[in-house]
Amino acid sequence: MTAVETTGPAMEPVGQRTHRVLTKVPTGILWLIVVLWTIPSFGLLVTSLRPEADQISGGWWTIVSNPTLTWQNYHDALFSPPGGTLPFSQAFVNSMAIAIPGTLVPIAIAAAAAYAFAWMDFRGRHWLFIGVLAMMAVPLQMSLVPLQQLYSGGAHVSIGSSTFILIPDLNLNNKPIAVWLAHTAFGLPLAIYLLHNYIAGLPRDVFEAARIDGANHFGIFWRIVLPLAKPAIAAFAIFQFLWVWNDYLVALIFLGQNRDASPLTIQLVNLVTSRGQGTELLPAAAFISMVVPLVIFFSLQRYFVRGLLAGSVKG
Amino acid sequence: MAAVTLDKVNKVYDNGFHAVHDLDLDIRDGEFLVLVGPSGCGKSTALRMVAGLESISSGELRIGERVVNDVHPKDRDIAFVFQNYALYPHMTVRDNIGFALKLRKASKREITERVEEAARLLELTELLDIKPGQLSGGQRQRVAMGRAIVRRPQVFLMDEPLSNLDAKLRVQMRAEISHLQHDLGVTTLYVTHDQIEAMTMGHRVAVMSKGFLQQVDTPQNLYDHPNNLYVATFIGSPQMNLAMGQLDLDGTAHLAIGKHRLAIPDDLLSTRPGLRAYAGRDVVVGLRPESLEDASVKPDPTGGDRTLEAMVELREGLGSEVVAHAKLDARGPHVETAQGVPEGSLLGDAGIELVARLDPRTTVAVGKVAKFTVDIDTLHFFDPETTLAIRD
Numbered sequence: 035m036t037a038v039e040t041t042g043p044a045m046e047p048v049g050q051r052t053h054r055v056l057t058k059v060p061t062g063i064l065w066l067i068v069v070l071w072t073i074p075s076f077g078l079l080v081t082s083l084r085p086e087a088d089q090i091s092g093g094w095w096t097i098v099s100n101p102t103l104t105w106q107n108y109h110d111a112l113f114s115p116p117g118g119t120l121p122f123s124q125a126f127v128n129s130m131a132i133a134i135p136g137t138l139v140p141i142a143i144a145a146a147a148a149y150a151f152a153w154m155d156f157r158g159r160h161w162l163f164i165g166v167l168a169m170m171a172v173p174l175q176m177s178l179v180p181l182q183q184l185y186s187g188g189a190h191v192s193i194g195s196s197t198f199i200l201i202p203d204l205n206l207n208n209k210p211i212a213v214w215l216a217h218t219a220f221g222l223p224l225a226i227y228l229l230h231n232y233i234a235g236l237p238r239d240v241f242e243a244a245r246i247d248g249a250n251h252f253g254i255f256w257r258i259v260l261p262l263a264k265p266a267i268a269a270f271a272i273f274q275f276l277w278v279w280n281d282y283l284v285a286l287i288f289l290g291q292n293r294d295a296s297p298l299t300i301q302l303v304n305l306v307t308s309r310g311q312g313t314e315l316l317p318a319a320a321f322i323s324m325v326v327p328l329v330i331f332f333s334l335q336r337y338f339v340r341g342l343l344a345g346s347v348k349g
Numbered sequence: 350m351a352a353v354t355l356d357k358v359n360k361v362y363d364n365g366f367h368a369v370h371d372l373d374l375d376i377r378d379g380e381f382l383v384l385v386g387p388s389g390c391g392k393s394t395a396l397r398m399v400a401g402l403e404s405i406s407s408g409e410l411r412i413g414e415r416v417v418n419d420v421h422p423k424d425r426d427i428a429f430v431f432q433n434y435a436l437y438p439h440m441t442v443r444d445n446i447g448f449a450l451k452l453r454k455a456s457k458r459e460i461t462e463r464v465e466e467a468a469r470l471l472e473l474t475e476l477l478d479i480k481p482g483q484l485s486g487g488q489r490q491r492v493a494m495g496r497a498i499v500r501r502p503q504v505f506l507m508d509e510p511l512s513n514l515d516a517k518l519r520v521q522m523r524a525e526i527s528h529l530q531h532d533l534g535v536t537t538l539y540v541t542h543d544q545i546e547a548m549t550m551g552h553r554v555a556v557m558s559k560g561f562l563q564q565v566d567t568p569q570n571l572y573d574h575p576n577n578l579y580v581a582t583f584i585g586s587p588q589m590n591l592a593m594g595q596l597d598l599d600g601t602a603h604l605a606i607g608k609h610r611l612a613i614p615d616d617l618l619s620t621r622p623g624l625r626a627y628a629g630r631d632v633v634v635g636l637r638p639e640s641l642e643d644a645s646v647k648p649d650p651t652g653g654d655r656t657l658e659a660m661v662e663l664r665e666g667l668g669s670e671v672v673a674h675a676k677l678d679a680r681g682p683h684v685e686t687a688q689g690v691p692e693g694s695l696l697g698d699a700g701i702e703l704v705a706r707l708d709p710r711t712t713v714a715v716g717k718v719a720k721f722t723v724d725i726d727t728l729h730f731f732d733p734e735t736t737l738a739i740r741d
Contacts, residue, residue, distance in 0.1 A: 237433065237435065239431045239432075239433050239434075239435030240435050240436075240437060240438075242400075242402050242422075242429070242431070242435065243429065243431060243435040243436075243437075243496075244437070244448075245402070245421075245422050245423065246400060246401075246402075246422045246423060246427065246428065246429045246449075247423065247448050247449035247452055247496070247500075248423035248449055248452040248453055249423075249452055253452060257448075258437060261439040262438065262439055
């Protein structure tokens with residue numbers, strides 16, 4: 035200790051050096067996590083590009099001694115998978131057809147609802163909002179059976195001898211719209227909550243200025259709120275899209291019997307269970323399903339960083 | 350252009366708070382009227398009621414001949430300039446200024462022309478295609494003004510538009526807004542808490558306190574003839590000095606302030622006949638700082654019965670003048686003024702602080718008793734109970 039303190043001005047004090055080293059610890063840990071979490075994905079990528087024989091003969095790291103790479107697995111998975119599995123090119127389109135409406139519909143409804151909860155005065159607003167938030171506590175699994183009954187049989191109330199139809203029998207099961215509606219319903223409470231918090235925090239002056247400029251509620255929503263809420267919308271869109279894209283349960287329940295409309299997640303499972311055939315395609319298939327989340331995240335992540343509100347009011 | 354009339358306008362919030370009481374205001378066509386008062390006095394609420402951002406609890410609001418109590422803000426033909434500018438952060442300056450026109454479905458050409466005309470007027474032409482985030486405070490303020498003038502409204506409403514600017518810019522923008530209003534001739538209601546802004550910008554100034562209108566008049570008349578103690582102490586800086594005095598009209602008329610006696614000339618009593626009713630009673634005497642002068646610079650013309658002696662405690666040389674703070678042996682009034690209960694009353698009999706604006710040649714020195722000549726004709730008198738001015 036004393037020796038260090040007296041070695042002259044060129045040496046920094048022990049306290050400062052400890053501080054400097056310690057401040058690097060969190061960064062170091064983060065890097066460690068990044069590496070640890072990336073290794074399996076990297077391994078998957080390598081394996082997906084290896085011929086079947088090489089995949090079986092050893093772990094992905096044997097690529098170093100046997101560097102043969104091929105696109106064959108991707109080709110087979112996308113266009114000619116074994117057995118009764120839907121080609122992944124088709125499943126990919128199905129996943130898109132589920133995830134895009136499953137993201138856009140709740141955002142459209144939630145943004146409008148969030149604006150109304152935040153900036154419109156109507157009776158019962160407070161309790162309605164609490165009711166919406168309370169729905170976040172309902173586990174998804176609990177609503178699967180009632181929802182399926184609703185889809186296939188509608189809802190009826192019998193009083194005495196007369197029956198009232200609350201919801202008609204629409205026979206939605208095993209149609210993509212069944213999954214869209216389910217994802218919309220499950221996503222809405224969180225979406226309304228997140229967007230409400232953001233939209234309620236927009237400066238009141240801006241809304242008042244727009245009212246004086248002649249905008250009605252729809253105009254304010256369309257021209258002011260939506261552009262300003264972009265960061266929050268983007269954040270929610272990422273969550274919702276990833277959740278819907280990766281969803282297996284909801285798709286299996288409402289779309290499981292419809293092979294031609296089923297998404298990647300269901301087809302991935304089918305690939306494994308088809309009598310041992312096609313396991314070599316699994317890494318490639320898994321990677322195909324990972325591409326979209328990666329693209330989504332990297333294309334929208336700037337919205338997390340950029341504060342769109344700069345310059346609206348002072349400070 | 351149009352006149353704006355508030356007729357017994359009240360604002361009572363849902364929680365029962367009565368923010369504005371029976372406000373009567375008559376803003377003439379083309380007039381620049383400033384509504385001034387401390388924060389929470391109801392001035393912003395009044396302005397927002399004119400804009401239609403707050404509902405009117407009772408009373409009538411007319412713009413021109415039209416009663417607009419229940420008219421939507423956009424249909425009142427007004428423009429509002431916010432304290433925080435309230436620019437749309439995601440739009441360029443051009444779109445910010447043109448937003449109202451776009452909503453009115455004006456043609457693209459008309460929007461471009463009018464936006465560029467407004468930009469020329471406000472020297473914003475170079476900035477038209479950038480977003481508010483890249484502008485300085487003064488430039489944002491100009492954009493907010495541009496947004497107001499581009500609509501050619503009947504009335505401008507401005508809510509403390511300069512309070513977020515630094516002192517130098519504020520002085521500059523003060524002049525610019527005055528110029529603009531003069532050139533455009535648009536009726537303007539301007540809210541501020543800054544009495545200097547009010548005095549320099551307004552054709553007339555309305556002083557509000559605690560939801561009540563205190564007085565409306567030209568800046569000079571407010572200064573020279575305040576209606577009550579509140580206005581007297583709110584307008585003017587340094588503030589008017591207040592002391593309790595006894596009026597004695599038997600024999601030679603005089604006013605006793607502490608141990609001092611000031612002779613009251615007959616013409617003062619004839620211009621303010623109301624004073625006679627206060628013979629033998631307490632009055633609140635108001636002395637503007639410039640009503641006092643160092644007796645060694647400007648001797649008392651009557652030879653001694655118009656002077657006050659006070660111990661100088663602080664001397665602030667400003668070059669053009671000297672501001673002296675002195676302790677006068679007198680009682681202060683126990684009434685609430687614009688600055689709260691005056692210091693003198695807290696000191697009890699220990700005296701009141703007298704602020705004087707003196708000629709720079711003055712010889713007053715800290716720690717010495719100085720003699721001040723009082724300009725009797727400019728004294729103000731107030732009833733200690735009602736706080737109203739005693740005039741006629």
